[in-house]
Amino acid sequence: MSTRTVPTLAELRPAPKVLLHDHLDGGLRPATVAELAETTGYQGLPTSDPVELGRWFRDAADSGSLESYLETFAHTCGVMQTEEALVRVAAECAEDLAADGVVYAEVRYAPELFVERGLSLDAVIEAVQAGFTEGERRAAERGHRIRTGTLLCAMRQHARALQIAELAVRYRDAGVVGFDIAGPEAGFPPTRNLDAFEYLRTNNAHFTIHAGEAFGLASIWEAIQHCGAERLGHGVRIVDDVKVAADGQVQLGRLAAYVRDRRIPLEVCPSSNVQTGAAPSIAEHPIGLLARLRFRVTINTDNRLMSDCTLSSEFATLAETFGYGWADVQWFTINALKSAFIDFDERLDLINNVIKPWYAPRL
Incomplete structure (x- = not known):
């Protein structure tokens, strides 16, 4: 990877970036959670x-367990049960991402989690889309360009895929650009939802699958070979199929080689992976090796x-830990845009007219 000057957080904020794996119900402002709890009567x-x-959300998520980590969502989902709340959360999401320099984001959520107070699935989707449209408008007023696409998630433990x-x-x-399945991996393999993936393929629709986070190579293999996933949500356990000898020689197993050769994108989430126990620390995170081996890491x-x-x-x-420079940040960013679920012309426009011109003088 690059040995150029390591950029600071302040320098990275205005850099145009691309985000493919972000959960709507995992990105609320703490103040918004508190205010929505008061206005909606949520008392938990x-x-x-x-x-x-x-601070509580951060500490509660630092459990080392995906199952315990997921329990924190009871509170965010609890305050997102009205159209007004969904519009607000989506609008603020777009604003916050745009203020952080994100120019394209795919934000995912499970519509079925927001129907406890009688909203239909269609009403949930339409409220979220209205929120993103409003958030994009507000961001533009502040001089920030962002394009948002949504991914609809089905929950693994339910039967609504x-x-x-x-x-x-x-x-x-x-505004919906694709599909995903989320929730606990262990005991709920993606093959439980083969009818959904077959439907998506026959309708030329995009989808990613959470795999290789809490569960290992088997979930990655099933997601790709049985279900036909275009991307892997997390996917970091693919490193279990990579052997590094004492002398530094690297040997890829059949599955790891397939994932790298086919350029199957890995939606890597470093801090979250440490919190859920998928990686012991940032310094020991598989991203260091996977990026060095030129997997399509995002x-x-x-x-x-x-x-x-x-x-x-x-x-x-990551820059501080692994010494990444601007060339590396651009590489990760272009990886993400190449892997996005929007059409080719839009991706090319962002790469050639937004990403490369901004990074060029810094390389």
């Missing part, structure tokens, strides 16, 4: 003080509230 919060609440896949296809001309936030992070802070942490 551990505290109503925004500063203390932000086909229904959610149908919604992703129905709304793909209204850098992502996963859940900005739970990890108390931004995309800029993730890049800053």
Whole structure:
């Protein structure tokens, strides 16, 4: 990787960046959680003080377990059960990402998690899309250009994947760019949802699959070979199929070689991976080896509230840890844009007219 000057957090913030793996219900502002709890009557919060609440989410997520980590979402989902709340959260999401220099973002959420107070799945989707449109408008007023696309998630432990896949296809001309399955990996393999993936393929729709985070190579193999995933949500356990000898020689197993050769994107979320136990620390995170071996690695936030992070802070942490320079940041960014679920012309426009011109004088 590059040996150029390591950029600081302040320098990274205005850099145009691309985000592919960010959960809407994992990125709320702590103050918004507190305010929505008051206006919607949600009484489950551990505290109503925004500063203390932000700290609580971070500490609660630092469990080393994906299952425990996911429990924090009971509170964010709990305050997102009205159209007004969904519009607000989506608008603020777009504003916050744009202020952090993100020029294209794919934000995912599971519509089925927001129907507890009677909203239909369609109403949920339309409220979120309205919010993103408003957030993009507000960002533009502040001089920040951002394009948002949404991914509809089905929950692994439920049995609604086909229904959610149908919604992703129905709304793909209204801002929904793809589909995903999320939730606990162990015990809920992606092959439980083969009908949904077959439906998506026959309708020429895009999809990614959470795999290789809490569970190992088997989940990655199933996601790719049985389900046909275009991208891997996290995917870091692919490193289990890479052997590094004492002399530094590297040997890729069949699956790792396939993933690298096919340029299957890895939606890597470093801070989140440490919190859930998928990596012991940032310094020991598989991204160091995977990037050096030129897998198609992308850098992502996963859940900005739970990890108390931004995309800029993730890049800053990696730059400080691994010595990444501007050439590396551009490489990760172009990787993400090449892997995005928007059309080729849009991707090319952002690469040639936004990304490369900004980074060129810094390389």
